[in-house]
Amino acid sequence: MTAAQQPPDLADIEQAAKRISEYVHRTPVLTSRRLDELSAAQLFFKCENLQKVGAFKARGASNAVLSLSATEAASGVATHSSGNHGAALAMAAQRRGIPAHIVMPSNAPAVKKAAVASYGAVIVEVEPTLAAREGTLAELLKETGAHLVHPYNDARVISGQGTTALELLEQVANLDVVVVPVGGGGLLAGVATAVKCLDPGIEVVAVEPAGADDAFRSFGLGELVPQTRPNTIADGLLTSLGELNFAIIQQRVDTILTVPDEQIVQAMRLQWTRMKTLVEPSGAVSFAGVLEHPERFRNRRVGIVVSGGNLDLDALPW
């Protein structure tokens, strides 16, 4: 399921921004004096939890769907996903008026299945193993001729996610550092590319849950180490880094920090109570990095990418 592709450049991301502008929200940047005081820094929260489908994934999926020629698009798109990428791809396909096939594990939360179904996608349920997911998807691609859109290891998806940073840098001047959560690395690779092309003086810091720290370890070792048995509340960041993503991250990212789950829950609750926005655990990882490593951010202007806000209101971690 890898895609041998070239890393995108700034022009790709700028094109993506034009392409998807009708499909996604230009999300607001929120600030909070209280959180500034708490961290002794100036924080600018780029709220992708307020994005369509509740996560930045709407950007990459929309760019991929809109990059297809009419002929390619006619057979539809497909992916396997237990989470936000499936809903995002379904949304973008519905907007373009083409079919979407989403392979989902049978244990995916009902609320996630409902979200995908509500965008008119065909859901194919499989056993919750990677082998079952990939095997079923491969068959489905052969049968339907649908076009595969990988959730992160795809240059079109990376370009789409990078538009988050284009907006952030337009919305806030003179940032010193941009902080981004990392799972598969689509968001991080896209944001790092946009930021470093626009202003190489801005630091790009990735944050990863300590219980799923393959990006941290891969970055340190200089070689891709897969994630085995992740254990973290940040359920959107369990996956291993993609190959294309890793290549970009090695080139563009300044450092990767890790955070314990307790700090993720603390960050999440502070964002709920102080900024009044719903942030899912994975979305709170970037702010958790600022809370966990305050010395790195003190007195600086910090852009914080809040990646998503989808979670089960009946199972909150407090």
Next chain:
Amino acid sequence: MTAAQQPPDLADIEQAAKRISEYVHRTPVLTSRRLDELSAAQLFFKCENLQKVGAFKARGASNAVLSLSATEAASGVATHSSGNHGAALAMAAQRRGIPAHIVMPSNAPAVKKAAVASYGAVIVEVEPTLAAREGTLAELLKETGAHLVHPYNDARVISGQGTTALELLEQVANLDVVVVPVGGGGLLAGVATAVKCLDPGIEVVAVEPAGADDAFRSFGLGELVPQTRPNTIADGLLTSLGELNFAIIQQRVDTILTVPDEQIVQAMRLQWTRMKTLVEPSGAVSFAGVLEHPERFRNRRVGIVVSGGNLDLDALPW
């Protein structure tokens, strides 16, 4: 505790907007395709839950504090409040560098007391009766010479709250109707004044919990009926309408609708899950009005004022 004052006009509200611009956020307007589909209308949510101190109250309190001369301000400000107005007044006083005295009932939630204290205000705790609150406040005003800022029955406060609508009408063109929750009537009076002065063709609809419907009854009878024994989850809307507020509402508001608590909880949960923003029960009353009375809003462009987002995360109504 009444204030014999003149109803503000558009110029007062425009002055307030200039005066408070450094003290408050220009809050975003959020949209949701899914909520549009659900209501068969185009909804524009003016998110005062993302305002400083988590509620529109920051606007009115800031305008009142900044309207004081240096001499008046020197002795500080005072009010009695169990909720957001106390925190808002404390915040504005701290910003101006003057004392704030907040009389609070002893049964006020710890989180509300903590919010007021965090802005450096002096808290005076009293028995939770209106007599004790008003009596203690009267003594305190005499002793300290502090300036009273009533939470809603005050033209400066009304002008401040009205700035919400100035922004909304700048942010969204061609609205057909603006929907506002009503408790004491400060927000409603301010918004109605701004809307009707800027464009008399825009309908102004107030929404009130069925369990605290004194504004609904007063509006129908044409005379002020106090609220006795309110019973609703919308704890910010328990109070009776102010006199000044009622006079303005009679002149400027087109209609008042009521909603049952079940619809308020439903609206709140939809805003949490679909828009990813924390809305308190009182803040969800305006959207609840749209859900409860869909025929009034179908196919129209509807501005919905979301008044606040302060609530106890450990006591959610589901």
